[in-house]
Structure formats: C-alpha cells, structure tokens
Amino acid sequence: MVAGALKKLRDEHRFAELITRTCGIVFEPGAAQERLFNVVAGRMSAFGIATPDEYYALLCREERELQALIELLTVNETYFFREPEYLNLLVDVLIPEYLANCGEGPVRILSAGCSTGEEPYSLAILLRQRFGAAAERFEITGADIDTKALAIATHGTYAAPSFRRTDPLLLQGYFEATAGKSYRVREEVRRMVRFEQVNLLEGGAATVGRQDFITYRNVSIYFSAEVQRAIFRRLADLLPEEGALIVGASETLHHDLGLLHLVERNRLFYFSGKPKAGEKVGARERRAGSAAGKAAPLPGRPVLPPQSGPEPKLGRRIPVPPRPGCPTLTAAPHRTAAAAADSFAAALAAARQMQYDEALTLAEAAVAANPSTMPLVLKAGLLLQTGRYDEAEGPAEAALDLDPLCAQASLILGIAARNRGDDQGAFRRFREALYGDASCWLAQFYAAEILFAKGEAGRARAGFETVINLLEKGDDQELTVFPLSYEPGQFLSICRHKLTLMQGPK
Structure with missing residues (x-):
C-alpha cells in the first residue's frame, strides 16, 4: 500500500505547502521531498487511507495528526556545547555586562528551536560553572514545535552521540550515569530550564514573554528566506535594547535585516537592540552613517560573586575543540x-x-x-x-x-x-x-x-x-x-x- 501511495504522492505539492505554511519547513526537490512523500505514505498506510485527498482532508480537520506529521519531519540532530565560541561569548561576556548594568532580578534566556534540549542545558551548565549558586537567578526556556523532542528534553537523558564534544570533566560534574551507557542531566541543572511547545512561525514565541537573551542557532537553515524574516521579526520583538540575540555562525549575515543592530565582538557576531560604545555595528548601520569603533576587548571577571556551592572546580570556559567536521578514527583493541x-x-x-x-x-x-x-x-x-x-x-x-x-x-x-x-x-x-x-x-x-x-x-x-x-x-x-x-x-x-x-x- 505504501508503494501505491508513493506513486500518487510524487505529483503532489499541497502537503509540502501545508507544512511550510504551518511551521516554515521547506522541502527542496530531491531527498527532502522524497522523505516527505515516504512519511506521508507511511501515515496513509497506518490509517488505511487509499488516496492523498483523504489524508489531506484528515490533516486539515485534525490538528493532532498535523502535529504528528510535523514531528516525523523535523530534524532533531544536535549535541551539547555546539559552537562553544558563541556559548562562551554569551556566558563570559554578554551576560556579565548585562548584570553589571541592569541590577537585580531574574535574567531570562530563550533557546528558540531547542530540539531535544542540549543547548539550553549547555547554557545552564556553563552558568552554574561560572556563577555557582547565583546562577539560580537565570530562567532558561527551551522552545520547540516538536512535542516528542521536548519530552526527551524534559527528562534530560542522553546517549553517547549527544556528548561528542563534551569535556569529560563537564560530563562527570553535571551528569549522572544511567542504564544503557546513557547520562542524565543532574537535577540542579534541570531545574534551571523549562520547556514549552512553540510554533515560531505562528507567533507562538510571544507566549514566552520578554527575553533578555535569545539563542536561535542552526534552526533557520530549514526555512525559506521569507519565513526566516518573519520568525526573526517575532524574536526581535521579544528583545529589550540591553539584550542580545545569537544565531548560528553561518546564519548571521543573512539575518542582518535592519531590525536589530549587528555587533561584532572579537570576530564573533550577535544582534543587539542597542550597540554600546566601542562596538562595531553591522553593515546596514555603516551604510546609514553610524559611527563604528573597534571591537571592545573581552572584559575581566564579572561583578557577581565567584563560584560557590557544590559545583565542580572546573575551568571557566568550554574548550573549543578542533573542528574537522567528523570524528577522528581511534584504534580499537581488536x-x-x-x-x-x-x-x-x-x-x-x-x-x-x-x-x-x-x-x-x-x-x-x-x-x-x-x-x-x-x-x-x-x-x-x-x-x-x-x-x-x-x-x-x-x-x-x-x-x-x-x-x-x-x-x-x-x-x-x-x-x-x-x-x-x-x-x-x-x-x-x-x-x-x-x-x-x-x-x-x-x-x-x-x-x-x-x-x-x-x-x-x-x-x-x-x-x-x-x-x-x-x-x-x-x-x-x-x-x-x-x-x-x-x-x-x-x-x-x-x-x-x-x-x-x-x-x-x-
């Protein structure tokens, strides 16, 4: 039955259009479209549906089935401490500066498109490592459209692939070994993070409220330029002038839309509601005649008290590993x-x-x-x-x-x-x-x-x-x-x- 459904689906465009309208994912010709056809054919077979018309009608009237289809199509491949230079920029530079200028109160951080939770937990670990007990003031929200991914994130248990670039000391200090060679994030880290289902395209990000810092990394690569702009506008609306929004290294310049200021710090870029003196602003501000100075040097230690409590005595920064793109081969004993x-x-x-x-x-x-x-x-x-x-x-x-x-x-x-x-x-x-x-x-x-x-x-x-x-x-x-x-x-x-x-x- 799946083979028959596949033959009928290959001339269909409405399923891809429906998914794109709903959550922004674009299916380019080739492997991406073929994957969509296979997933749709599998769902048709599971329901005993013979024609694409019947299944499309089901998607239009049953939100639960549309969500199930989206979850089968989303990509949830990620790992802890990805692009550590940007995590270090946020934890070692931007947040301490914010704390020095903005006084007391909670600091809210949104990980948009958090998938199975590795990024928000990475941030929580680094914040506890740097600020000790004072890290309790940070409120981290992981947001994603995929409820199954969020269930994994909430439980906080991960297998070896999620730790491909995790320092062994961090693994030992902030995770507990479980059955089957997996590790679970320790409770004191898990309680710093909450997870919420959010459709970024439909404006669901507004439900999480104002955020002092937003990470939106390696998510928009699956979206068309139009969808990228729409989502970026919604995220920009959540950010105060004193805050910052960080996207993936390869995505930064594509999001320089004039909505937020693009700022350079030591060859790393982020978006800020308001650039500070001495920082370089993005290309659009230069074209408008804005003054741009040299990149500000990295600041010293933060104003907050030093690390305290039972946190492991580890170095402040995540080591930035070599990045050949693939794991190196190690000789087994066999x-x-x-x-x-x-x-x-x-x-x-x-x-x-x-x-x-x-x-x-x-x-x-x-x-x-x-x-x-x-x-x-x-x-x-x-x-x-x-x-x-x-x-x-x-x-x-x-x-x-x-x-x-x-x-x-x-x-x-x-x-x-x-x-x-x-x-x-x-x-x-x-x-x-x-x-x-x-x-x-x-x-x-x-x-x-x-x-x-x-x-x-x-x-x-x-x-x-x-x-x-x-x-x-x-x-x-x-x-x-x-x-x-x-x-x-x-x-x-x-x-x-x-x-x-x-x-x-x-």
Whole structure:
C-alpha cells in the first residue's frame, strides 16, 4: 500500500505547502521531498487511507495528526556545547555586562528551536560553572514545535552521540550515569530550564514573554528566506535594547535585516537592540552613517560573586575543540580495528605525498577492515581528487549514514553535485556541511560561488566575506580528505577578487 501511495504522492505539492505554511519547513526537490512523500505514505498506510485527498482532508480537520506529521519531519540532530565560541561569548561576556548594568532580578534566556534540549542545558551548565549558586537567578526556556523532542528534553537523558564534544570533566560534574551507557542531566541543572511547545512561525514565541537573551542557532537553515524574516521579526520583538540575540555562525549575515543592530565582538557576531560604545555595528548601520569603533576587548571577571556551592572546580570556559567536521578514527583493541587504523594513517600519508592510487588502495583496505566514518570520507575524497565524482558519492553517503553531521561528507557530495551541473543540490549539500561545521570555509566558499552565479550579490558578498574572516583568523582547519589541492591562500585571492567585482553600493 505504501508503494501505491508513493506513486500518487510524487505529483503532489499541497502537503509540502501545508507544512511550510504551518511551521516554515521547506522541502527542496530531491531527498527532502522524497522523505516527505515516504512519511506521508507511511501515515496513509497506518490509517488505511487509499488516496492523498483523504489524508489531506484528515490533516486539515485534525490538528493532532498535523502535529504528528510535523514531528516525523523535523530534524532533531544536535549535541551539547555546539559552537562553544558563541556559548562562551554569551556566558563570559554578554551576560556579565548585562548584570553589571541592569541590577537585580531574574535574567531570562530563550533557546528558540531547542530540539531535544542540549543547548539550553549547555547554557545552564556553563552558568552554574561560572556563577555557582547565583546562577539560580537565570530562567532558561527551551522552545520547540516538536512535542516528542521536548519530552526527551524534559527528562534530560542522553546517549553517547549527544556528548561528542563534551569535556569529560563537564560530563562527570553535571551528569549522572544511567542504564544503557546513557547520562542524565543532574537535577540542579534541570531545574534551571523549562520547556514549552512553540510554533515560531505562528507567533507562538510571544507566549514566552520578554527575553533578555535569545539563542536561535542552526534552526533557520530549514526555512525559506521569507519565513526566516518573519520568525526573526517575532524574536526581535521579544528583545529589550540591553539584550542580545545569537544565531548560528553561518546564519548571521543573512539575518542582518535592519531590525536589530549587528555587533561584532572579537570576530564573533550577535544582534543587539542597542550597540554600546566601542562596538562595531553591522553593515546596514555603516551604510546609514553610524559611527563604528573597534571591537571592545573581552572584559575581566564579572561583578557577581565567584563560584560557590557544590559545583565542580572546573575551568571557566568550554574548550573549543578542533573542528574537522567528523570524528577522528581511534584504534580499537581488536586486530581488524588496528589494521584499519594503520591503513587509514598510511592512506592519509600517501595522499599528502600526492600518491593517490596508492592512497586509494590503502583507504579501501581501511574501509574493508572497519567501515567507519573517516575511512569512508577519505576514500570518497580520494575518488573526488582523481576526478571520479560519481564514485565518490557512494562512500560519502555511507559516511553520512554513520554521522549525519559529518561536514566533509556533505562537502564532497556538494562538490560532486556541482560538477554534474546540479547547483541546487550542491547548494543544499554545502548548507548541510555548514550545519555540521560552521567553520567549514570550503563549503562557505562554494555556496557563495553559486549565489554569485545566480546574481544574488548581497548573499554572495556575505559568503565571501565570511570565508575571508575564517581564513584570516586561522580557521583553515585540516581538511583531511583534501590534503594538498585546496590551498587556503588561493581561495583568499579568489574571494577578494569576487568582492572587487561586486564593488559598488551595498
């Protein structure tokens, strides 16, 4: 029955339009649309519904079924302490400044699109680590449309993938081991966070009331530009002049709509209702003739009392981990895993010597011994390196099956799609890569190239400027699958040339 329903659904557009109208999610042609069709077909089969007309009518009259469908389609892949530079900016800089100027009373923080809760709990942990017992004044709200994700968040129990970038000391100090190799957030952290179902597109964010700080990170990538603007306006309405709104690193310039001031602090950007003296304001304020000074230095310790209570005696800041986009391979005690690790290391060494045929043979041996993420990515990268674009897609897809946030695998698929002329598919893959690793400058570059070719000068300019910023501050992290052919200096020159071509009124 599912196969029959799928055949009928592939000519349908109204299901995608209904979901987009309801919550803003956009289904681009390709894998996203196919996933929508499969989910709808599965629901039709579960209800014994034979035609799309019947199921569409059910969605229109039964809000509960529409919500169930949305929850099956939302992406809930996240982890603790993601993009730690921005968490450190909020906890170490913006909040202490706010407290020094705004006196007593609760401080409200909204994590918009919080999914299964890793971000609001990350904030709660860092606030307790920095302020000790005084952290009780912070009121954190996690908001999301997905009730199942919120149920997970409320319980606060997570498996290993959620801790892929968690410092072991933080794991030990703020989580309790449970059955099945999972960990639960400790009660003193959980009580700092409440969760609420909110549809950001329909204006539900207003129900949470005024917020002093808002994080809205890596959510809008699933929305159209129109929906992005609508949601950003609603969030901006919640923010006082003294507050701040932080979006994902790859999303910042796209939200510079003139609604809030874009402020730079030490190469990191956030939105503020009112820029303070000495801060750089965004491009729109510069064009309007606003004065912009140099970025203010990071302040010293906060006015609040030092850490107290039973909190673990840990360092203040989250370590910012290396960001290659995928986990590194570690040798297991088993012989096959050790052989795979040896083959992988040898393959990488051969690739760096430009001995690609030998490197590919060794990479294939590593995959055969242990088909884990990094050997698959290296194999795909070597196939790409030797011009075998179609063959590269298989191992790259397999790597994504193991690690959906593997930036390098998405990057390879984007380059392969671009090579065959599928710019739309390539752009989608480059955005996936940036979701997995916001500092993936090569994905940012290729996405900007596509926008430049389409004549979207503003977005292309923002992309090229982001690449330059990443490379100039040293964020040319190792691209394991591209050992030599992708020289950062060459890309800097190309970006500057493209910006020269686009000179004129911004």
